Every structure is written in C-alpha cells, then in structure tokens.
Amino acid sequence: MSKEEMANTDAVKELLYQLADDDFIHSYRGSEWLGLAPHIEEDVASASITQDTMGHAAMFYQLLEELGEGDANQLAHERPASKRRNAIILELENGPGHYMGEPAYDWAFAVVRNYFYTQAKMLKIQSLQSSTYQPLADVAAKVRMELHYHLMHWRTWFIQLMGSGHEEALSRMKAAIEKTSRDFKGVFSYGEYGEAFVSQGLIEEEDILLERWHQALAHPLESVALTRVELSLSSGDGRSGTHTGDLDRALETLREVYAIDKAASW
Numbered sequence: 001m002s003k004e005e006m007a008n009t010d011a012v013k014e015l016l017y018q019l020a021d022d023d024f025i026h027s028y029r030g031s032e033w034l035g036l037a038p039h040i041e042e043d044v045a046s047a048s049i050t051q052d053t054m055g056h057a058a059m060f061y062q063l064l065e066e067l068g069e070g071d072a073n074q075l076a077h078e079r080p081a082s083k084r085r086n087a088i089i090l091e092l093e094n095g096p097g098h099y100m101g102e103p104a105y106d107w108a109f110a111v112v113r114n115y116f117y118t119q120a121k122m123l124k125i126q127s128l129q130s131s132t133y134q135p136l137a138d139v140a141a142k143v144r145m146e147l148h149y150h151l152m153h154w155r156t157w158f159i160q161l162m163g164s165g166h167e168e169a170l171s172r173m174k175a176a177i178e179k180t181s182r183d184f185k186g187v188f189s190y191g192e193y194g195e196a197f198v199s200q201g202l203i204e205e206e207d208i209l210l211e212r213w214h215q216a217l218a219h220p221l222e223s224v225a226l227t228r229v230e231l232s233l234s235s236g237d238g239r240s241g242t243h244t245g246d247l248d249r250a251l252e253t254l255r256e257v258y259a260i261d262k263a264a265s266w
Contacts, residue, residue: 009067
C-alpha cells in the first residue's frame with residue numbers, strides 16, 4: 001500500500017471513529033431515560049430512538065472492523081476514554097444522581113441536546129451520502145431513513161417546550177440551550193483530520209455543515225423570539241481524546257454488562 005493510500009485509509013478510519021463514538025455515547029445517555037421520561041408514550045418513543053442510534057453506532061464500528069481495526073464489539077466497549085473520539089457535549093451526564101439511585105435528570109437538557117445533535121447528525125448523514133468512500137455512503141443512506149423520524153420527534157419537543165407559555169419550562173429550556181451551546185461546537189469538529197476528510201471527498205467542510213445547522217434552527221428559534229445560538233468548545237475537543245470524568249463513569253457502567261459475556265451479540 002502506498003503512503004497516499006495509507007493516508008486515505010487513516011482519514012476514513014478517523015471519520016468512522018468520530019461517527020461511531022458520537023452515536024455510541026449519545027445512545028447510552030438516551031438509555032438512561034428508560035422509565036424516567038415524562039410519560040409512558042415518550043418512554044417508548046425515546047427508547048426506540050435510542051435503540052436505533054446504537055444500531056447506527058454498530059454499523060460504523062462494523063465498517064471499522066472491515067478495515068482491520070479489530071472486533072466491532074471490542075471497539076465499542078473496550079477502548080479507554082483517551083482513545084474515544086466523541087464530542088464532549090454528548091458524554092455529559094443527564095443530571096445529578098444515578099440511574100439506579102434517585103436520579104434528578106434534566107429533561108430540558110435532554111431535549112435540547114437531542115434536538116441539536118440530531119439536526120447536526122442529519123446534515124452530516126446527508127453529506128455522507130455523497131462520500132467517496134462508498135461503504136460509508138451506503139450506511140448513510142440507511143441511517144437517514146430512521147433519522148428523519150428522530151429529528152421530527154425532538155424538534156416537536158423543542159418547539160412545544162419553548163412555546164408552552166410556562167415560565168419555568170422556558171427558563172429551563174433557555175438554561176439548557178446555554179449549557180449545550182458551551183460545548184456543542186465539538187460535534188462539528190473534525191479534529192486534526194479535517195483537511196484530509198474534505199480533500200478526499202469523505203464529507204463536506206465543518207463550516208458548511210455548521211452554517212446549515214444554524215439555518216435549520218433559525219425558524220424554531222425565531223418562533224420563540226430567540227436569535228442565533230453561538231457555539232463554543234469550552235471543555236476542549238473530544239476529537240483529540242480530551243474528555244471528562246463523565247465519560248469514564250459511563251464506560252465503566254457499560255463494561256459491567258459487556259464483561260458478563262463478551263461473545264454475546266449487541
């Protein structure tokens with residue numbers, strides 16, 4: 001394999017790790033709402049979305065396995081936090097407490113993070129359908145079919161809570177938007193491989209997707225008299241392996257079940 005071919009393969013792998021790790025930890029945070037959602041219908045709906053998202057992560061990890069990176073299950077469960085490439089905002093805990101011990105989770109934060117992320121993911125997936133790496137383009141086409149309903153679901157929640165007219169709901173949503181925005185730019189970051197992603201035609205530029213995201217959110221925000229959301233990277237860039245203790249604790253919990261039977265299919 002030539003140096004150019006090796007560089008191309010490295011870029012594909014890095015992009016797949018980012019996509020897989022984002023969905024993997026995002027799905028886990030969603031799973032923590034099982035039995036805790038505002039009502040039974042939402043419990044079922046959000047659980048289904050969470051399951052779909054984990055399925056998307058599995059497809060990305062499978063592509064990595066096919067590229068010689070190792071077993072997909074091991075890639076998902078056994079890599080340490082320092083090797084993860086997910087955006088930091090996705091690993092943050094849902095709120096204080098623990099799922100098994102009096103959780104005091106923040107539904108407003110869940111709605112904002114889910115909506116913001118799903119909209120960003122939709123834009124990435126749309127771009128990936130034209131990727132020069134055909135196996136990834138094929139997976140993106142499959143993911144997009146499910147993602148349409150995920151986006152519709154979280155957009156509806158966002159608009160309803162923001163426009164509910166309840167002072168407490170609006171206050172909590174605004175606080176959640178501020179919290180999510182502080183680290184959300186990491187979702188659009190490609191890290192050090194950004195130039196290679198674009199030059200090899202794997203996905204479009206960060207700035208292009210980010211601007212489309214702002215455009216997609218313009219109407220929902222304007223409907224409740226809010227302006228453009230300004231994003232930052234206050235906790236660092238997860239694409240470089242920088243993470244919080246929240247990720248360490250999440251991976252430890254995830255490994256408890258995986259360790260019982262590592263040969264089991266997930």
